[in-house]
Amino acid sequence: MLTTAGAIASIAVMAVVTFLTRALPFLLFDRGTAPPKLILYLGRVLPPAIIAMLIIYCLKDLSFAQAGDWLPQLISVGAVVALHLWRHNNLLSIFGGTILYMILVQAVFV
Amino acid sequence: MNRKALSAAFPVTVPVLMGYLAIGMAFGFMLQAIGYNFIWAFFMSLTIYAGSGQYLGVTLLSTAAGLGTVALMTLLINFRHLVYGLSMLEKFRGMGWRKFYMIFSLTDETYALLASAQAPVGVDPKSFYFAIALLDQSYWILGSVIGAVAGALIPVDTTGIDFAMTALFVVIAVDQWKAYRKHLPALLGGAVTIVFLLILGQVFGQQQMLIVSLGVIVLLLLVLREKLEEKEGETTC
Numbered sequence: 001m002l003t004t005a006g007a008i009a010s011i012a013v014m015a016v017v018t019f020l021t022r023a024l025p026f027l028l029f030d031r032g033t034a035p036p037k038l039i040l041y042l043g044r045v046l047p048p049a050i051i052a053m054l055i056i057y058c059l060k061d062l063s064f065a066q067a068g069d070w071l072p073q074l075i076s077v078g079a080v081v082a083l084h085l086w087r088h089n090n091l092l093s094i095f096g097g098t099i100l101y102m103i104l105v106q107a108v109f110v
Numbered sequence: 111m112n113r114k115a116l117s118a119a120f121p122v123t124v125p126v127l128m129g130y131l132a133i134g135m136a137f138g139f140m141l142q143a144i145g146y147n148f149i150w151a152f153f154m155s156l157t158i159y160a161g162s163g164q165y166l167g168v169t170l171l172s173t174a175a176g177l178g179t180v181a182l183m184t185l186l187i188n189f190r191h192l193v194y195g196l197s198m199l200e201k202f203r204g205m206g207w208r209k210f211y212m213i214f215s216l217t218d219e220t221y222a223l224l225a226s227a228q229a230p231v232g233v234d235p236k237s238f239y240f241a242i243a244l245l246d247q248s249y250w251i252l253g254s255v256i257g258a259v260a261g262a263l264i265p266v267d268t269t270g271i272d273f274a275m276t277a278l279f280v281v282i283a284v285d286q287w288k289a290y291r292k293h294l295p296a297l298l299g300g301a302v303t304i305v306f307l308l309i310l311g312q313v314f315g316q317q318q319m320l321i322v323s324l325g326v327i328v329l330l331l332l333v334l335r336e337k338l339e340e341k342e343g344e345t346t347c
Binding site for chain 1: 128129132133136145146150153154157158159160163164166167170171174175177180181184185186187188189190191192193194195196198199202203209213214216267268269270271273274275276277278279280281282283284285286287290292293295296297298299300302303304307308311316320323324327328331332335338339
């Protein structure tokens with residue numbers, strides 16, 4: 001666990017970086033000049049690539065040594081996708097998938 | 111802040127009230143599970159104020175990640191905000207000191223409300239937007255504090271609750287998949303990360319490889335620009 005000062009520093013970094021990403025368009029393009037085409041292009045194609053990257057990052061500790069180390073993740077990700085395509089409800093998809101995952105790791109694949 | 115703007119904004123924000131209470135509570139609950147109580151939840155929601163960013167924050171705090179990693183991961187998860195800002199340039203113009211708060215509080219949900227909501231006749235639009243932003247953050251703070259307190263009071267086994275972050279990203283990915291005509295960027299992002307982070311990361315260290323993955327993704331997207339631009343151009347501005 002981090003020290004209190006370390007945790008405060010981490011939170012401060014998160015706060016500053018989050019604010020900067022939100023402020024950047026206003027700092028750069030609020031003078032009436034149109035944003036460069038390249039920026040607009042990256043602003044459009046990068047988000048899906050980054051989200052895919054973060055999903056893989058979340059699953060990075062997955063191992064195929066035994067079923068309990070990868071099946072719960074796989075089943076739960078599948079459940080989230082299926083729930084979301086079916087009901088289009090963010091909360092239902094997130095909590096449904098998470099509760100399923102918790103049951104799988106706590107009770108099924110022990 | 112006037113009461114007229116607040117009472118006009120409240121009905122518009124009710125869907126966010128439901129969502130933020132629930133997602134905020136899950137955040138507070140997870141935060142408490144890794145040993146940070148409601149005071150931490152309150153200050154994180156007050157100063158960071160980002161749904162997926164704070165979920166990621168729980169993981170970053172629990173793994174005691176270095177500040178460089180914290181900065182990079184936060185940058186990555188918030189990258190899509192760049193697009194939000196671009197479409198709010200007009201709307202926030204002339205808001206004076208409140209503009210600072212409007213930019214700070216531009217979350218996915220607030221963006222969605224601001225993009226569509228119209229101020230009722232007789233209500234100043236600027237005050238109306240400000241009231242929406244302020245109400246949304248107050249729900250978020252409330253939810254996260256309730257979640258952390260509940261996490262401390264209710265003794266449940268929270269093993270696996272961190273999957274909420276994965277689930278959140280999967281939900282965003284599914285929405286993006288449906289909104290975009292071209293799926294190459296998403297597939298590319300996933301494939302590059304598998305190669306660099308999962309395979310080469312075993313050898314060279316995962317934190318370093320995360321930055322390399324991002325670099326390779328940007329590079330490939332730049333190389334493929336002509337191909338992707340002509341297809342995507344029809345659907346977006």
